[in-house]
Amino acid sequence: MDIEKVIIIAVNTEQTMSERFVYSVEELKSLTKTADGEVMHLITQNRKSPHRATYVGEGKLEEIKELCETDEIDVVIINDELSGSQIRNITEILDVKVIDRSQLILDIFASRARTKEGKLQVELAQYAYMLPRLHGQGANLSRLGGGIGTRGPGETKLETDRRHIQKRMDELKARLDVVVNQREQYRLNRKRNKLFQIAIVGYTNAGKSTLFNKLTSSDSLQEDKLFATLDPLTRKMRLKSGLNVAITDTVGFIQDLPTALIAAFRSTLEEVKEADLILHVIDVNAPDKEDHEKTVLQLLEELDANEIPLITIYNKKDLINEENFVANSQPSLLVSAFEEKDLDKIKVSIEERIQDIWLPYSIFVEENNGNLLSRLQNVTLVTKEEYVEEAFSYKVQGFVNKNHPIMKEIKE
Structure with missing residues (x-):
């Protein structure tokens, strides 16, 4: 696919370049790269709150319009969730495709879904996002064409009336119920067999899939992109003692995950709730690893999974100076997924936790x-x-x- 030229616009409401703001912008750049976009410009503005009509001031938008024309920009991505009218107003001024952070994440999920369940969940989430933003979107949607922000249902479906979309959402929910029931059956079978169940969770791109593959000798998708894993995979893993356990690789968590996505992926994330033990993988080299850790722990709490025994796995130790490392959580391990002795350490630690349970x-x-x-x-x-x-x-x-x-x- 062709790389699209992108401008990112971000409003900082704290009047200072706070760490969280800087990080959210860096994360948006990574998300853009994952969606096959190249960030040509980053435009930031300090405001008490985003402009109700145009997100940034109209003067700033005129500057951005000149950049769009000069550099032949394909898409403008906003670092917040916008209303339908804001997207419409910005699009009319800039005359290019405009999407917000949530649309970008939904778009990445749409391009990454492989299983029937994953595709149904993403499509449902996209409709849930679009439904309150339909008013006046017709002209903008017809301008979308292809590329970033158009994967999944597509603009032709979204131009149709609210009733059609609501009907389609009801159909998707019914089909999802069937698939979710099948997944529930698989879970019940694992429970019936009394297999000890482990869930690998973590911020997106923490190295969960690499660790999962190394521990289970499987070959699920792993790459240096956000949301490389979307559909949960469960494999058997043999521990040092000979005990067989079930281990599941889950979708990566992220700050400000669109509400529609959390709702749609609730059934997938149920895998975490059913676990006997959670391995929380953290990229020890990430500049915002503390924020990552808080985000994941907060989501686990929302899933009512915060009481499940947990081992924190600080991954990618080969990228840091180990002498300076201090763990935030216990029990924990500092590992590299590529070192056999570290994989053995994880298995031993799992066995120690099983002995507690x-x-x-x-x-x-x-x-x-x-x-x-x-x-x-x-x-x-x-x-x-x-x-x-x-x-x-x-x-x-x-x-x-x-x-x-x-x-x-x-x-x-």
Whole structure:
């Protein structure tokens, strides 16, 4: 796809170049790159609040219009969520495609969705975003053409009346319910099998997918772009003790995620709620890692997942000076997803947390009962196994999920 020329406009309401403002602008640049755009200019303005009609002052807009004409700009991206009338007013003055931060994120999600569920969720989120902004948008939408901000439903569908869109949203919700029920069935099956469930969460681009791939020896999409993973993947992972667990790679979190997206992806994020343990991956080299950490923890709280045991994984240690590193959270590990010994450290740490959650057990298994021995190794966390000659048995010690069917044999 052709790279589009972009101007970013951002209003700073705090009158100072606060860290949060600087970071949100840098993040918008990264989002633009992810959507195949090249930022030609960054225009900022200090104001008490964004202009109600045109976001920035009209004088500033005239300056931007000259830049659009001189540099043949394809799209202007605003670093906030705008109303339909603001988008219309700015577009009329600049005479180029104008989208806001939320539209850009929705657009990236639309281009990244691979599964049926992901595509349905994104389309529903886009309609939910567009519905309150339909008034007077017809002319602007017909100007959109292709490229950034037009993936997903497309302008022709969005030009149709509110009733059609509402009907389409109802259809999408019904279809999503079917898919969500299927996902719920998969989750119930995992629960029925009493597989210990781990969810990997983190800010977008923290290295979750790379870590997931290395831990499970799989090859899901991983690249240095925001939202490389959109659809959650679940794989089995074998720990050092031999215990099999289920581990899920989830969509990356981000500051100011559009409300429509959080609502649409609620079912996907349910994977996190069902976890027995959460691995929170943080890019230790990110300039705003503290903000990233707060954003993720806040979203976990909104999902009612803040009580689930959690290990903080500070990733990409090869990019920093380890001597200066201080962890904000405990328990935590400082790792590189590319170092085998660090992957082993993560697996050992997972086993330590399982020991906190499960019940200890000790059992003698007769030497001719290889079936039970094998099952203990697969479904419980075996910490010690030794052959006792005088008993012609193996003494097995470890930890077990108190609700697992094997408990019956352990008790006997």
